[in-house]
């Protein structure tokens with residue numbers, strides 16, 4: 001934060017004996033006085049600090065995870081017994097649509113964005129992201145999109161066409177409430193967050209690496225985030241087109257998807273899945289990055305085959321563009337297309353398998369420590385493999401024709417999404433909590449959390465394989481005893497098991513939430529390097545200072561931090577590690593050379609102002625009151641001008657006077673604590 | 674002790690990829706890992722993303738171009754000479770944009786303002802032509818919802834028109850901000866960024882013009 005922009009009332013304690021004159025915040029270029037608060041809600045709402053933004057992303061995403069989880073519980077409650085009465089058919093449709101949409105767009109993507117925001121600059125030795133204000137803007141867009149999407153619950157009903165919103169099923173005659181309109185525009189707004197965030201993170205990773213941090217010295221998490229952001233940059237515009245066409249169709253009477261008017265309903269499917277398949281990698285690659293950080297730390301071995309893990313990530317990123325039509329095998333594409341897409345899909349299993357092998361070999365012969373983070377990471381390896389195997393079964397098109405639209409598919413994608421993304425995120429939570437909040441989550445509660453989630457998820461999603469192969473269709477809101485069959489494969493029994501599993505899973509999540517509260521009430525401050533970590537983000541305090549590093553570290557190795565702590569005197573593959581420095585010593589050595597003056601980007605009103613105009617525009621379109629949209633658009637233009645004329649960092653003259661030359665670590669500058 | 678300037682460069686560089694840009698804190702081009710400025714790299718990524726946006730719209734148009742109602746199809750309705758002229762005007766604006774960028778490189782403020790204004794005027798002529806074209810189509814009976822062809826035609830060219838209009842606003846804003854000396858940061862780079870965007874929009878038009886107007890349905 002702009003160090004100079006303190007309230008004038010705060011006593012000025014200059015680092016030099018001569019008291020520095022109070023510097024007033026710049027108004028020279030900005031339209032208004034800039035925000036100056038460093039505490040209280042304003043410090044969050046107007047912040048451009050990547051760490052605060054990361055925490056806000058994480059908190060909001062966790063909230064949406066709970067919301068979508070409750071929606072899933074309602075679904076499972078409805079299906080627990082025959083002729084369920086918890087949800088009506090109509091509400092059931094809304095429930096699974098919103099469950100999926102919320103999980104994917106409001107939990108998984110933003111949770112990855114939050115972790116990336118917080119950690120990527122730290123992992124590459126940067127002090128912030130390339131475009132701090134755009135970063136803040138992205139967060140507010142995500143939140144605005146999430147609010148618009150969920151407003152529909154209170155304004156006549158939510159979207160009900162399933163998360164891929166096939167057309168013309170989701171056109172006005174079949175889905176007459178405004179739910180789908182809220183859906184299209186809410187996700188459109190959230191899409192802006194993903195696009196701006198992606199550009200920001202790519203530029204940050206490519207352009208702001210610490211000296212010596214070559215691409216092949218980057219931590220794998222950063223690598224996977226880089227791949228993910230490239231996927232977003234090219235996938236988001238495709239779905240943007242689809243959402244626009246959908247809005248034109250529903251709000252302006254175009255007929256892009258009406259077969260009655262001669263339209264091709266497959267147009268929507270193609271646009272959706274050209275986005276949708278890369279999207280599944282967008283969901284899972286960040287978690288792959290997380291386990292690639294966690295497994296080496298708790299095996300005390302470097303990641304096995306780092307270049308293979310990186311390149312297989314990149315390969316997945318490329319291949320992911322050529323397989324979208326495997327979601328459309330049943331739509332009559334023709335045998336040639338089906339064959340091509342089936343083969344491409346099988347090919348993608350190869351780089352994925354490479355990763356699994358690398359993770360396994362990382363643990364092989366390592367000194368394993370079964371912390372909660374490690375348990376979650378190992379959980380991912382196992383559960384994701386199950387999901388990957390059932391995935392390969394649907395790459396075989398004839399078999400997919402049998403499975404499509406059954407619970408077998410639901411089983412598959414929950415093993416990859418829950419077993420992949422979610423378990424990975426949880427590994428990340430336990431691993432990085434001390435970095436972000438300065439306290440380790442309780443390991444005791446963590447174990448409960450882990451085992452309940454693992455048992456719960458297998459009980460919930462495991463039986464769905466059976467249900468699906470027995471023919472239970474997905475999106476089925478009710479079942480009856482007469483039609484559920486008998487014996488071991490009777491649908492009633494397995495539906496009940498699945499529902500019980502869901503509640504066990506929910507208790508597991510409850511343990512996590514309890515753990516957060518418990519840790520923040522009772523937890524002791526974490527040690528500087530609680531896990532004996534390997535990467536750059538640990539060469540700073542917990543939590544890091546506003547400017548991250550007192551001195552930007554110079555990197556000479558992959559796993560730089562580890563190499564500063566240990567010397568490997570083993571020969572060949574035998575690792576014989578000799579400790580040469582403690583984490584405290586490494587940090588002290590860095591701090592001894594702290595930079596005298598650090599100018600951080602200054603907070604700004606404009607990101608939230610500009611983002612807040614988007615829901616206004618959207619609501620105007622949904623209700624056909626275009627004047628509201630026009631007012632919103634004008635406000636947005638005004639906001640952009642305010643933004644454009646405000647320098648990202650208050651000008652030099654505003655910073656504290658003359659550099660201090662006593663050589664001390666004066667990076668806290670005048671905002672002395 | 675590292676020098677403050679490098680550090681500043683790391684973080685203090687301003688955030689602008691998307692609306693024409695406002696450079697850093699005036700410190701010139703800060704050293705970045707790739708040597709490209711953040712703004713320029715960001716702009717390139719944004720334009721890469723835009724390629725897929727237009728890709729989607731163009732595909733939709735190509736799918737539906739043949740699905741027109743009688744005698745209001747592409748072959749009947751387009752006025753090729755007129756659109757050729759307005760396309761030529763738009764292409765010329767790329768030339769004047771180049772002149773503006775080169776003037777900015779020489780710090781020749783007067784010519785920067787001149788050429789940016791001319792570029793904006795040429796762009797406005799193009800948009801004016803598009804408005805005229807749309808109204809005459811509409812008078813002939815081709816509304817937005819008349820047929821799949823018309824919906825996809827208006828969606829595609831309309832999106833492009835919006836992009837040109839946004840470009841015009843950016844050009845004029847830059848002229849205004851230069852006149853009142855209100856551009857934080859590197860002025861030449863701001864002009865260059867707007868230039869990148871402008872050329873991109875022109876190139877997209879060449880593609881659209883070829884696919885939509887020149888190739889018979």
Ligand code: HEM
Nearest residue numbers: 069072075096100103104108162163417418474475476502
């Ligand atoms: C918290 C535990 C979860 C439970 C108990 C759960 C349960 C369910 C159930 C029962 C369905 C099927 C509804 C139906 O077809 O009638 C479903 C659908 C779905 N879920 Fe989950 N789920 C959970 C977590 C997740 C997560 C983490 C994600 C993604 C990140 C996710 C994404 C989806 C998707 C995409 C659908 C498909 C919806 C559709 O058919 O349009 N779920 N979920």
Ligand SMILES: [Cu+2]
Nearest residue numbers: 277324326327
């Ligand atoms: Cu797929």
